Amino acid sequence: MKVLHKLIESVKPHFEEGGKLSKFWVVFDSLETFTFTPGHVTKSGSHIRDGIDLKRTMFTVIVALIPALLFGTWNIGDQYFASIGQEADLLEKMLIGAIKVIPLIVVSYGVGLGIEFYFAAKRGHGINEGFLVSGMLIPLIMPVDVPLWMVAVAVAFAVIIGKEVFGGTGMNIVNVALTSRAFLFFAYPKQMSGEIWIHDVASSKGADLLVDGHTGATALGQLAGTVGKVIDTPAVQVIMGLFADGGMFSLHNCIIGNIPGSIGETSVIAILIGAVVLISTGIGSLRIMASFLAGGLFMGFLFNLMGMNAFMTLAPLHQIVIGGFMFGMVFMATDPVTAASTNTGKLIYGFLGGFLSIMIRVFNPAYPEGVMMAILFMNVMAPMIDHYVLQANINRRQKRLQNI
């Protein structure tokens, strides 16, 4: 590896101040520190240091996302061939999926990192690794047929308005990936609803290839159709039939994940593998995940008790395995920058997040992705939760003073 290091060192002068390429110092620096952990030694404080850094932390999250990414890629193909009633093998399905997913990843990273590099160069600091995760999360929460230009606009919005205006990685108030999704949801509502969840479903329909009964709607999209209707009506019963055993959105299928939905959100199993990676390494907060889950189940249970419409009667376990609940719980709510930062605060934050996710999706069918709204809302509330947790600590200390 000495050879590689010598090579990097030999081109370094061109990028340093006064060199021809000094404008691209940030790019060079990030590539250099990517390949070689720099030989910086401790200058103050502890002489020995842990090997953990932000690169490794972020990379662990990416590793945790791989199962969801691979499954999502396969699922695109699977959904496509199922919608037109064709048999296909694993490779064909993966190929269709890869054709859809890779451009999304390229656009997401390209636009996001481009903006990050610009801001890093302008502010004269190194590249923060935060976008490595955001850039992977964004494709996974997109519908498969979303136009690439829309993704590019959404990423740019999320990185600039969601993050850089606050000062960059570590300073943002709301989750960057969810900001991009919310941006699309509100800026392009027409394009973000309807026939985009299964690859080419619109043209398949046009060409009359679509298998009967296949609408390409997601589980939440279907359930939204039941709200405001009497439970016993035949139309509602047909929809609820999809969620019964053997239906398209049966508990079994929702857990496996071979249903339409955003690319990475469908498979509960793949997401839980990621959760195991995050929890065992301690990089994702178990507190947040567990309390988020508890909050979701609790709200689902309350809705069961109310039972005012068909959506409410769905079993709590079924509620949490559809839509983006699981994905949001494992990968979005646990974002340490935007979540509550105190241990007690994390429990409150997670519980309310899960609670609101289920509440929003049922009460307001116009926002089927309740989890997105709930997490963004809780992101904004997190500092307030922390404030009260800290205040309790401060009060304890002041009480001690009075007792003397």
Next chain:
Amino acid sequence: MSRKQRIKKGVDIRLSGRPADSVTSAPSASVYAVKPPDFTGVIPKLCVRIGDLVEAGTCIFYDKKTPSVQFVSPVAGTVKEIVRGAKRRILAVEIEASENNIYRDFGVLDVDKSDKNAILSRVLEGGMFPYIRQRPFDVIANPEDSPRSIHVSGFDSSPLAASTSIALEGRMSDFQNGINALAKLAGVSGVHLGIKNTDATLAGVRNCEITEFEGPHPSGNVGIQLHHTAPLSKGEVVWTLGYQDVANLGAMLSSGKYIPTKVVAVGGSECATPQHVKTLAGASVSSIVNVPATASNGDSVRVISGSPLTGDQISKDDYLGAFHSAIALLAEGSEPKFLLTEGWLGLGLKRFSLNHSFPTWLMPKSKEWNLDTNMGGEERAFVVTGEYEKVFPMDIYPQHLIKSIIVNDIDSMEKLGIYEVAPEDFALCEYGCTSKIPVQKLVREGLDNLRNELG
């Protein structure tokens, strides 16, 4: 019956090169030094010039703000050099030892028959007062304060630290005498002594309240012990000192001589013979340990006066710090590390990490680690949360306190408990920080700012 206290949070970093239980006496060094920067918060005013003859116990400099606090020479000899740094700041006063050590005689003082003022003035005169630090601010104490209580940690839990039983061997009567003197100086709450549950050396000490601590580092930090026995509130002052300094104080009062004995734990991966060495405060490093020219990894050797977590980086021609009872020799880590082998993406078998993305937590606890001084990454903004809390055994939110220090928000610092802490309490937070935030430096700055603000 002593109280028992279990500290759950924290971690013991087992570094290779732990000092053996043997003690050797170091040969007398030819040059000793008193280093003003060791005494935080002091503005030194010299009372000697180059070429002056001094006795052991002669005043070298005093504190400009409280002239009664005198810093005295550990040996008799000649003032060889006054080392100055930027803005003519005095970094060290070097004293070339003469062949015969002549002690200045302060006279014997019977602690039991003396009152507070007599003891205090003797401690000041005899040069032992500078070893007393105070909380808040973790600076040298002010003799005009009347402390609520005095806290002594009877053990050092940091990596490569000296063992109490070895350091105090044959010095128990001095230690008891020191405690007796401190008990007269302390206020109504008296003297608190924290001892390790597995070491009975100090269990029989009288005239103080003993608390037995169980648990990993930082359970031996006096700040942690203070927090768990009698937490400090705004407006209160407590004094703290190390257990070897208590014995020295006791010896000074009973003999009338200033002999700042230090049993120093010499260790670290680059140390050929890790052991305990008996010497005097301010002795030259070369008299204590032989520093190899290159480290085992081919890099240079870092000499640390004090613990690898909190000590000062010194050169091999430098001197032992006043508050330090350890010297660690570690390898520098200035070689860049390729991402897949030993860099950020490697398996990390050689790295002792508090994070479970490294396999450290799966390895046996008895494994000894050979760590170098590499930062292991670059400084970043705070991203990860909940990391400091795992190694910070106080009812204080460390990350929020650090943030309030960064923005210099005095009000928040006070509310979040800055009066109780010292930089050393944050050493493990700094060790395990993903964002490589210079935590101890920030805490020191915060304490200094607050102290200036309060005047």
